[in-house]
Amino acid sequence: MAKQNIYDNEEFFDGYMKLRKREDNANNIFEIPTLFSLMPDLEGKKVLDLGCGSGERCVDYIKCGAVKVVGVDISEKMLDAARKENSDPNITYLNMAMEDIGSIDETFDVITSSLAFHYVEDFGGVVKDVYSLLSDEGIFLFSQEHPLATCYSGEYDRWTRDPDGKKIYANIADYCIERRNDSAWFVEGVQRYHRMFSTIVNTLADTGFRILKVAEPYPTEEILKKYPDFYDNLHKPDFLFVKSVKG
Numbered sequence: 001m002a003k004q005n006i007y008d009n010e011e012f013f014d015g016y017m018k019l020r021k022r023e024d025n026a027n028n029i030f031e032i033p034t035l036f037s038l039m040p041d042l043e044g045k046k047v048l049d050l051g052c053g054s055g056e057r058c059v060d061y062i063k064c065g066a067v068k069v070v071g072v073d074i075s076e077k078m079l080d081a082a083r084k085e086n087s088d089p090n091i092t093y094l095n096m097a098m099e100d101i102g103s104i105d106e107t108f109d110v111i112t113s114s115l116a117f118h119y120v121e122d123f124g125g126v127v128k129d130v131y132s133l134l135s136d137e138g139i140f141l142f143s144q145e146h147p148l149a150t151c152y153s154g155e156y157d158r159w160t161r162d163p164d165g166k167k168i169y170a171n172i173a174d175y176c177i178e179r180r181n182d183s184a185w186f187v188e189g190v191q192r193y194h195r196m197f198s199t200i201v202n203t204l205a206d207t208g209f210r211i212l213k214v215a216e217p218y219p220t221e222e223i224l225k226k227y228p229d230f231y232d233n234l235h236k237p238d239f240l241f242v243k244s245v246k247g
Contacts, residue, residue, distance in 0.1 A: 099122055
């Protein structure tokens with residue numbers, strides 16, 4: 001089974017890191033605040049972070065009281081940045097695909113993942129491994145690109161606009177056809193896997209998780225005053241968050 005490692009592509013990596021350094025990126029405005037609004041108390045907990053990237057969240061979890069954090073990522077370039085910029089005696093970084101986490105021989109109180117599952121083909125297999133790696137009543141919290149975003153294949157205009165160019169609604173096609181979409185983002189051939197919202201939730205439920213919360217962040221009036229270009233998120237959210245518990 002193919003395991004995409006696009007973040008080790010030099011051009012992609014450089015473009016992504018430049019984007020993350022911008023104040024007005026969607027991670028800062030929507031993803032990170034929503035993640036921590038759903039985060040359980042981490043005091044004294046062991047945390048596994050899947051697709052940890054350059055390790056910012058791993059350090060945040062230690063600051064929130066976690067006693068141990070393991071960050072997993074397939075990209076050596078990301079982990080090199082993590083070890084240089086976000087090291088801590090209580091953080092361990094593992095160069096590993098998320099599909100291989102079943103080889104980890106310990107359990108965790110909390111397992112998180114930020115915007116990585118849309119790169120994984122075998123979502124069900126990873127969810128089963130997450131369930132096995134969690135302690136009883138352990139929390140699984142992840143974000144991913146919203147299914148209304150992953151269904152976009154690039155084969156049609158993403159937006160319908162008025163004569164002035166303003167986006168008036170999103171164009172959605174083939175939402176019910178689950179598939180891999182290859183698109184351009186910094187480079188050509190970035191692989192994203194589209195699955196329906198029902199597939200995501202039912203996979204968790206069928207594995208044994210109980211859903212605690214679902215979030216689809218969108219811009220407040222305050223955000224729109226500061227960052228008006230995010231008004232299109234009122235038509236469709238970019239991100240989906242699911243918080244669940246084992247058992």
